[in-house]
Amino acid sequence: MRILLFHGVVPDSYTDLPPKHMTESRFREVLDTLDDVFACKDIDIDNLPTGTAITFDDGYWNNYEIAWPILKEYGFPWTIFLTTGFIGTDRVIWTDKLRALLADPPDDVYDIISRWHKGYSELPDFDYDPMLSKFMTWDQVEIMNNDPMVDFGAHTVNHVSCGQVPDGVCETEIWGSLVKLHKEGLLTDPPLFAFPEGQPLDINGHAENTLEDFARNQRIEFAFAATKDWTSPNRYRLPREMIC
Numbered sequence: 001m002r003i004l005l006f007h008g009v010v011p012d013s014y015t016d017l018p019p020k021h022m023t024e025s026r027f028r029e030v031l032d033t034l035d036d037v038f039a040c041k042d043i044d045i046d047n048l049p050t051g052t053a054i055t056f057d058d059g060y061w062n063n064y065e066i067a068w069p070i071l072k073e074y075g076f077p078w079t080i081f082l083t084t085g086f087i088g089t090d091r092v093i094w095t096d097k098l099r100a101l102l103a104d105p106p107d108d109v110y111d112i113i114s115r116w117h118k119g120y121s122e123l124p125d126f127d128y129d130p131m132l133s134k135f136m137t138w139d140q141v142e143i144m145n146n147d148p149m150v151d152f153g154a155h156t157v158n159h160v161s162c163g164q165v166p167d168g169v170c171e172t173e174i175w176g177s178l179v180k181l182h183k184e185g186l187l188t189d190p191p192l193f194a195f196p197e198g199q200p201l202d203i204n205g206h207a208e209n210t211l212e213d214f215a216r217n218q219r220i221e222f223a224f225a226a227t228k229d230w231t232s233p234n235r236y237r238l239p240r241e242m243i244c
């Protein structure tokens, strides 16, 4: 079983891309190598499938605009893990803000980053390219949900590292995103969840227990990490390969 992790697909005219996005041509090259593609919700945790699953994290607008038409051509099922607090807003994820800040740093860039790092201030707003930073609207999510090949999963509300925030925040973030998906009629059976950042530091026992608690009501049977690098993988840390 391979689970591929993408974030965004953009037109070929883009060069010098942040690693989370790839061009249309590169995306097609990757898809051309796949034949046996399964949907994440169909994973039988006790009898893992062969073949490959396609996942996208965060919920960028370019998923709707660029990736969806291409995946329709190929007829592959795929899952988008939504950061629910960003969908339908102008919020920009901090890594995208930082990239924009460093691309054209103002004189006081050191001061800005230092204050932000110490928690005194937010990173300032810039003119962001919507193709690289904008999130989908809830209307777009609803339209995509009519496509039986598209499934949605949760990815916390504010894209936090569940392993590095206080336990209460971890619970609010995980449950908040799952409840929002439920309210929007997007929960699959079983419900799907992927950990933001998804590295060993970003997932701990408390986060797994939180999912398991939700699972008792809603049957969350497994969840997704963002690395293959586990000393002890389990059903809540299914490895994914980030594709660049």
Ligand SMILES: [Zn+2]
Residues within 6 Å of the ligand: 057, 058, 155, 159, 195, 196, 197
């Ligand atoms: Zn993410």
